[in-house]
Amino acid sequence: MAEPGAPRLRVDVGGGLTLKNPVIAASGTFGYGVEFAGVTDLAALGAIVVKGLSLEPSAGHPAPRLVETAAGMMNAIGLQNIGVRAFVETKLPRLRASGTAVVANFWGNVPEEYGEVAGRLSEAEGIAALEVNISSPNKREWGRIIATDPQLTREVVRAARRSSRLPLWVKLSPNVTDVTVFARIAEEEGADAVCLINTLVGMAIDLDRRRPILANRTGGLSGPAIKPVALRMVHDTVRAVRIPVIGIGGITTGDDALEFLLVGARAVQIGTASFVDPTATARIARELAQGLAARGVADIGDWIGTLDDP
Numbered sequence: 001m002a003e004p005g006a007p008r009l010r011v012d013v014g015g016g017l018t019l020k021n022p023v024i025a026a027s028g029t030f031g032y033g034v035e036f037a038g039v040t041d042l043a044a045l046g047a048i049v050v051k052g053l054s055l056e057p058s059a060g061h062p063a064p065r066l067v068e069t070a071a072g073m074m075n076a077i078g079l080q081n082i083g084v085r086a087f088v089e090t091k092l093p094r095l096r097a098s099g100t101a102v103v104a105n106f107w108g109n110v111p112e113e114y115g116e117v118a119g120r121l122s123e124a125e126g127i128a129a130l131e132v133n134i135s136s137p138n139k140r141e142w143g144r145i146i147a148t149d150p151q152l153t154r155e156v157v158r159a160a161r162r163s164s165r166l167p168l169w170v171k172l173s174p175n176v177t178d179v180t181v182f183a184r185i186a187e188e189e190g191a192d193a194v195c196l197i198n199t200l201v202g203m204a205i206d207l208d209r210r211r212p213i214l215a216n217r218t219g220g221l222s223g224p225a226i227k228p229v230a231l232r233m234v235h236d237t238v239r240a241v242r243i244p245v246i247g248i249g250g251i252t253t254g255d256d257a258l259e260f261l262l263v264g265a266r267a268v269q270i271g272t273a274s275f276v277d278p279t280a281t282a283r284i285a286r287e288l289a290q291g292l293a294a295r296g297v298a299d300i301g302d303w304i305g306t307l308d309d310p
């Protein structure tokens, strides 16, 4: 129950899905959710997006796979995961009992495989929405292809849409010239929401060994360093599509989240902040409510998308 006088936080994220609050744990930074059950109150989160799932288990890239950078970090995990079947059998039963919406992030090697994974996830009980990951930069053969290729993006979203009636979110890559082109394609192919941004491709060097630090050579930059870029891309995308936009990138406080909502995001996801503080997503949800109350906003709908001109 909300406290008396607390702002109304429920948001409509498209496809008939509403969330109790707009603060969501981002894919790849919150495991399969259940690992955090003893650490933070999962029921306090708007939703949990699980690590990207594939048809078969995947080992990901060799180590080193993480490196800290100025105001952020880079990862080259390479989409390691236990596969759809193990997720549905061993993680989902506990996760769906956690009192929060479960969103399944997933990927495939080719468009048909995306369709197959979407179909399998749709048969499982207790998944509130699917999030198609076309945007990870880690899988070299397609990180540069699907997410940055309009035609392949179209085929992947189409295959996923045909295979599922669940609300479909498409996670977009910032590693393109104009992200709104890809948001429009997702909308045209029946996506219910777009989520952005995924990580920005970067590189870190070990000077003394004269080598890249990450075994994969390059990795995805995340954390506070990318927030201004994310905010600008969300701002532009909100003005380019009619479906809800979910903002991601460098959010570490309730005020950061309020900035994304002000430019028009319907909800936000919290990624790297969970590496610093595993309770960050719940804390940000609390701070967001306090931030609205302090500004005299009784309903989050009166805040979303109300950015003024300079």
Ligand SMILES: Cc1cc2nc3c(=O)[nH]c(=O)nc-3n(C[C@H](O)[C@H](O)[C@H](O)COP(=O)(O)O)c2cc1C
Residues within 6 Å of the ligand: 026, 027, 028, 029, 051, 052, 075, 077, 079, 105, 133, 136, 171, 197, 198, 199, 221, 222, 223, 224, 226, 248, 249, 250, 251, 269, 270, 271, 272, 273
């Ligand atoms: C270690 C790590 C693993 C990630 N794995 C995934 C993934 O499996 N699927 C996906 O769509 N995004 C993945 N992401 C991207 C995040 O969900 C998020 O979009 C990005 O990190 C930017 O948000 P942040 O600055 O709050 O971390 C991953 C990010 C990190 C740091």
